Amino acid sequence: MKDKAEVVVIGGGVNGLGVAYWLAKKGLDDVVVLEKSYLGSGASGRNTGGVRQQWASKYNIILARESVKMFEKLSDELNFNIMFRQTGYLILIWDEEELEQFKKNVKLQNSLGVPSKIITPEEAKEIVPPLNIKNIIAATFCKKDGVLHPLALVWGYERALKRMGIEINTFTEVKDIKVENGEIKEVVTNRGNIKTNIVVNATGPHAPIIGKMVGVDIPITPYRHEIMVSEPLQPILDPMILSFKHGLYVTQTNRGEIIGGISTDEKPGYDIRGTVQFAERFSRAIVEIIPQMKYVNMLRQWAGLYDMTPDAQPIIGPTEGVHEMIQINGFSGHGVMLNPISVKLVAELIVDGKTSIDISPLSLDRFKEPMEVKEKLVVG
Known part of the structure; x- marks a missing residue:
């Protein structure tokens, strides 16, 4: 396992793997993915793969709309059939x-x-x-709208990352993240430490545990x-x-x-x-x-x-008080269907410093204010 990387992505589901894929695609290939179990062991491998655009909140609709456009081409792009129909x-x-x-x-x-x-x-x-x-x-x-095979999406990303030379470490649990003066310095795992300044928290329901390591409350x-x-x-x-x-x-x-x-x-x-x-x-x-x-x-x-999350919409973006701690979590059960555009936006934020879609309404900071819109169409 590497002991230094430009970006450490925590979480080996579709969002963690997808962020790593888009970072590499944009030319940032000094990336390490950490997964405490096997790839897709969490929510990514435990859903039906539904993909719908019929939401009640603006941003869920936009993310779903753009994701559908990307899903239509993703099997060809990954050179792996994700069985999207x-x-x-x-x-x-x-x-x-x-x-x-x-x-x-x-x-x-x-x-x-x-x-x-x-x-x-x-x-x-x-x-x-x-x-x-x-x-x-x-x-x-x-x-x-439609469905896909969620584990096929996991496997498609995994194979693409291996072709790109991206290191993926399974059964590697993050124990701590060292921060000095608001700057990330090192990720501590059960298999050794990785020096880095950028961490992506793509751990779904476990995101608050990672947040606590850097002193941040994530309301998931x-x-x-x-x-x-x-x-x-x-x-x-x-x-x-x-x-x-x-x-x-x-x-x-x-x-x-x-x-x-x-x-x-x-x-x-x-x-x-x-x-x-x-x-x-x-x-x-x-x-x-x-x-x-x-x-x-x-x-x-x-x-x-x-x-x-309190408003059943995802958390995507930077973390106030911790420089280069990027959140992509809180999808409220819909991380697969909103995956392609969400991971692309995170990669844009890291590499370009800006995103093609304004993600400020999805920031962690929004929960400091009274809730404006709550997504009503969560099922299951």
């Missing part, structure tokens, strides 16, 4: 109050260049024939979220279906498995064990929405962590 997101609407809110959401999305639209229950059933539309009054749909709270997958079936479900009434999302993989999750009452913490309560709640909800699911065998379930 644009089969759309279908969001079910159950009452008039919800409909009015989604009309506002679609108007904002359209104003920012996202081609979402309100559709009728009958049009929703044309998209998903097995859908039970008895109690649905409308839906929204964006055909440019970890919450367990679970996912279940079925036996493989013939294709019956193209888009990702969302129901905020149930807190449910579900789609079908390339291999035919039904995969999805649902919101449950969780206490903050790092517990990622599965629960019977999740399995029961998910099963009831999916059968209500697609009745044929009652005949399907669910094979396994697992859990990961959402890194929730």
Whole structure:
């Protein structure tokens, strides 16, 4: 392991690997990536890979819009198939109050260049024939949304970084970060120390632990979220279906498995064990929405962590009081879908000193002021 690097990236998920990739692409290749377990062991490898632009806050929409554009070309760029397919997101609407809110959401999305639209229950059933539309009054749909294989994204970045000669150290845990007069001097790990002046904190729900090492409070709270997958079936479900009434999302993989999750009452913490309560709640909800699911065998379930911020929007940018400590975390369960543009912006900040999109509203400093906008469309 190197004992000196221009940049140390902490976190071996899609955001840490993606930042390293873009730094190298921009010519800064004296970079070391540190991961305390295996690559993709955290949230990056524990999600369904959904990619949607249908958000309620401006910056989540912008980041998602730009990420979709990049995802469309990323398999070719990485020379690795991330299995991105644009089969759309279908969001079910159950009452008039919800409909009015989604009309506002679609108007904002359209104003920012996202081609979402309100559709009728009958049009929703044309998209998903097995859908039970008895109690649905409308839906929204964006055909440019889609899904990818999250671990394929991890592997694609990893292979690209190896071709670029970037050092990746797995099973290497950061124990401390030495700071003098607001300047980073050294990263201390279980395998030795690395002298550096620039650190990227891409550790998702563990970001507050890294923050404490430099005396910075990062307002991220970890919450367990679970996912279940079925036996493989013939294709019956193209888009990702969302129901905020149930807190449910579900789609079908390339291999035919039904995969999805649902919101449950969780206490903050790092517990990622599965629960019977999740399995029961998910099963009831999916059968209500697609009745044929009652005949399907669910094979396994697992859990990961959402890194929730107070406004459910990511933290991207510098850290006041610690020069060259860069944050990219707090995606509130949506780090994969907002990945490509977010990692590019961090690399721009480090190499160019400026970004192609203004990220100041996403800075850590924003939490010093009363919250202006909270993202309402977090599911799962």
